[in-house]
Amino acid sequence: MARAQRMRFPDRPDSYTVVDDTGLPVLPAHEFLRFLRDQDRSPNTVRGYARGLGYWWTLLEHVGDEWDQFPVSRFGDFLTYLRYGDLPGVTRLSERERWLAESSVATYSAAVLALYTFHADAHHLIEPYERLYSARRTQRWASPYKGFLDGVGPHRDHRRPLYRTRLPNQSATPVLDPAQVVAILDDCAVQTDTGWTGGPVGLRDRLMMAVLAETGMRLGETLSLRHSDFHITGGVTPSIDIVGRDDHPHGLRAKTGARRIYIGDDLAALYTEYVWMLVQMCADVLVENLDSHFVFVNLVRGQQFAPMRVETVYARVDQVRRHHPDTVPADWSPHWLRHTHATALLLNGTPPHVVMRRLGHQDVQTTLSTYGWVTEDAQMRSLSQWKNYVAGWRGIHDT
Known part of the structure; x- marks a missing residue:
């Protein structure tokens, strides 16, 4: 069974490829993913595409097709596999249940289509590409809407x-109410007379979630923070400061x-409490220059004081889900805090x-397109404690 494999x-930075059941790289996928890395595509994009290609090669291995020789119907089998987890020839006695969300299906199928677009352009491998794309040209004036692959790669001859x-229409972005954020x-951690519950890891994770909730940062921006980015002294x-880094x-x-x-x-x-905790753990001695070092680091597992991985954050998310099944939505993610x-x-x-500048959007239209529904939703306006929730935040008044 093929799978996505992290490469360190x-x-x-780490990257991803696709390996077969012997652990060897799948060369067509490996070359395409390397192309994405060379194009400076987001690591999350590379990881998502690697997963999608892993599923595609799993399907090809199951049916015995070559990667460049398969019937047109095979991509339809692939979509069914992604949606329900059923490979061709598998008979399910019970009613089929959904396996992957349609958003994941769109991402993973886009990975396969982009793979064959790349090989058609790079190696003139036209035959499999033409099996996946309609021969009919799309008139530019026919529709004002873009296909789901637009932005992923060039479409040859506008096919x-x-x-x-098709993704379901989403009229609103997912949010948490103030009580759920609390x-x-x-x-993660609560302060008591004897210290913070959850120990150093709990305090670190509370600070991380609090930064996400109070600043609206993206997770990548938060995990990229250095101590020198915090300015809390000197009156x-x-x-x-959020600094562009990669x-x-x-x-x-x-x-x-x-x-x-x-x-x-x-x-x-809360940040001050966290820094004092790091000092008590001798981070100022063991780290060459703590001021320029990452804020969110390993404290118990892995190399001590090494920068945290995203997987560590999601392990905490899973823990919160288990502890609060009736309070916090089962599918919440750190981006919901933004x-x-x-x-x-x-x-x-x-x-x-002002919201636009705080979130780092390039223009106000992006903010309005994403969150314009908020002020029109009576139920959202009726939720209590929104003003109390933001009462301590600074810099939210236009000056």
Whole structure:
């Protein structure tokens, strides 16, 4: 069975490839994924495409097709496999249940289509490409809407995929209410008379979730923070600088340009508690230059004080899900905190262009397109404590 495989390097960020059941790289997929890395595509994109290609090669191995010789119907089998987990020839006695969400189906199928587009352009491997794309040209004036592969790679002769996936309409971004955010923070750590519950790891994770919730940062931006990015002394308003970086050893990067986000005193105090904890663990001695080092680091598992992986964050997310099945949505992710941050600001009456700058959007239209529904939703406006939730945040008033 083929699968996505992480590749670790001593001198550059981790990446991904596809290996077969013997552990050897699948060369056509490996070459395409290397092309994506050379094009500076996001590590998350490379990882997602590697997973999709792993599923594709698993299907090909199951039916005995060569990667460049398969019937047109095979891609339809692939979509069925992604949706329900059923390989061709498998008979299910019970009712089929959904395996992957349609958003994942779209991503993984886009990976396969982009693979064959790449090989058609790079190696003139036209035959399999033409099996997957309609021979009919799409008139530019026919529709104002883009196909789901637009932006992934060039379409030869303006063709479109023969099999197309459609994502369900989403009128609203997923958000957490203030009580759910508090439940997530408290599950990580709570301060008592004897210290923080959950120990150093709990305090670190509470700070991380609090930064996500109060600043609206992306997870990659948060895990890329250095201690020098925090400004909480000298009588100035506490703030965090977001600096455009792509040097995280695990492939994370800050997605947008530099910006400064002002924070409340409670978050600044929580960061101070965390730094003192690091000092008690001798981080200032064991780390060559703590001020320029990553804020969120390994404390118990792995190499001590090495930068955290995304997988560590999601392990905490899974723990919160298990502890609060009736309080926190089962499918919540760290990015929901960014959506919640924007929602809280808008419901508090913050001008959209201020929200735009805080989130790091390139223009206000992006903010309005993503969150414009918030101020029109009566149920969202009726949820209690939004004003109390943002009361301690700084820099949200236009000056």
